[in-house]
Amino acid sequence: MFPWQSRSLSVAFKAGATGLVENDQRALMRVVFLTSSITLGAFGVLQLSYGRYLLGLFELVSCAVLLWCSWRVASAVRPVIWIYFYLLPLYCFLTYIIFMPDASHTAFVWVYLIPILSYLLLGRLAGLLLALPFISAAALAYLYRFGVPADAAGLIDLGNSLLCGLLILLFVHLYESRRALAQRALEHLAEVDALTGVANRGSFQRALERSVDEAARSGSGLVLVMMDVDFFKEVNDRWGHDVGDAALQHICACIAQRLRRTDTLGRLGGEEFGILLRNTDARAGQELVESLRRQIVITPLEHQGQQILLSATFGLAQMGVDGVTAFELYRCADQRLYRGKASGRNQLIDRDPGFG
Numbered sequence: 001m002f003p004w005q006s007r008s009l010s011v012a013f014k015a016g017a018t019g020l021v022e023n024d025q026r027a028l029m030r031v032v033f034l035t036s037s038i039t040l041g042a043f044g045v046l047q048l049s050y051g052r053y054l055l056g057l058f059e060l061v062s063c064a065v066l067l068w069c070s071w072r073v074a075s076a077v078r079p080v081i082w083i084y085f086y087l088l089p090l091y092c093f094l095t096y097i098i099f100m101p102d103a104s105h106t107a108f109v110w111v112y113l114i115p116i117l118s119y120l121l122l123g124r125l126a127g128l129l130l131a132l133p134f135i136s137a138a139a140l141a142y143l144y145r146f147g148v149p150a151d152a153a154g155l156i157d158l159g160n161s162l163l164c165g166l167l168i169l170l171f172v173h174l175y176e177s178r179r180a181l182a183q184r185a186l187e188h189l190a191e192v193d194a195l196t197g198v199a200n201r202g203s204f205q206r207a208l209e210r211s212v213d214e215a216a217r218s219g220s221g222l223v224l225v226m227m228d229v230d231f232f233k234e235v236n237d238r239w240g241h242d243v244g245d246a247a248l249q250h251i252c253a254c255i256a257q258r259l260r261r262t263d264t265l266g267r268l269g270g271e272e273f274g275i276l277l278r279n280t281d282a283r284a285g286q287e288l289v290e291s292l293r294r295q296i297v298i299t300p301l302e303h304q305g306q307q308i309l310l311s312a313t314f315g316l317a318q319m320g321v322d323g324v325t326a327f328e329l330y331r332c333a334d335q336r337l338y339r340g341k342a343s344g345r346n347q348l349i350d351r352d353p354g355f356g
């Protein structure tokens, strides 16, 4: 991991919770609602045909409610609430059927669904916290209902049931931990420029659009800076592509050292970079960029005992003054950057000609 990585990705990189993201949760809940509805409907009909009218009616009503839920969950604002509303009564019911006097001896196998559904829908921690008490309660209910067997065959049956439940819990836990790690690594790769470790073009653009919206809502200052390394082709031609790569990493490290946690540095392509300065006005932005420019000049890249001098040109645009949309800011900063290139390089352009 590069030293500046966590800073520059403070906005773009979202680590933390495991489990499926919201859209996947909705899709999965839809399937879960539908399959539960069909299962309960079938059981409801069976209960009625055995003359268990109360239970049969309850199951048929639940079947209808779940069918409605499968239709509505696609537009749910917070699907996680729907998940708890579904799982809690379901788990209570699954535990309760072990107690039911005339329930089948094998009804307890439904309890094995508890860890699978919990981890799939809620992720590792919340899934474990929800599954553990219900699995423990179901094991106690089983022992209460059937007692501890006195003979070897009964003990083997009990051992099989308990061990199978424990192993399912363990495997699901391991699987979800691995899956969450892999997902986080993928998310990270999708957000980061592989060479420099700063935000890549896509995540920088998203950060810019979010910041413009936030600044428009709150009225806080926002500055967009575009930067292009000067004569970079010469660095490559003279020292080789690897040294050119090292120069880009070096410049990113120089810049990121001076940025705040709320700022974002992104590589837009080749040797062009964008810097987002939040809660900043043009004056403070101009001072910071001047110090970045000087820092790059006075910190040459060391290579095999030689110093490779570097410099960069900057264009700056301020939200509200130079544009009010991400596109306007980008276009303004980009035009100023290229004016800086055309008029000598190694400088910051923060206004249009004729404005002081």
Ligand SMILES: Nc1nc2c(ncn2[C@@H]2O[C@H](COP(=O)(O)OP(=O)(O)OP(=O)(O)O)[C@@H](O)[C@H]2O)c(=O)[nH]1
Residues within 6 Å of the ligand: 195, 228, 229, 230, 231, 232, 233, 234, 236, 240, 241, 242, 243, 244, 245, 248, 269, 270, 271, 341, 345
């Ligand atoms: N080492 C390395 N070089 C790159 C990378 N991406 C782009 N380049 C090189 O960057 C150079 C950019 O050259 P130009 O567009 O002419 O820009 P310049 O030489 O910096 O000239 P000015 O921008 O006008 O100052 C090209 O030689 C590209 O091959 C990269 O990831 N690593």
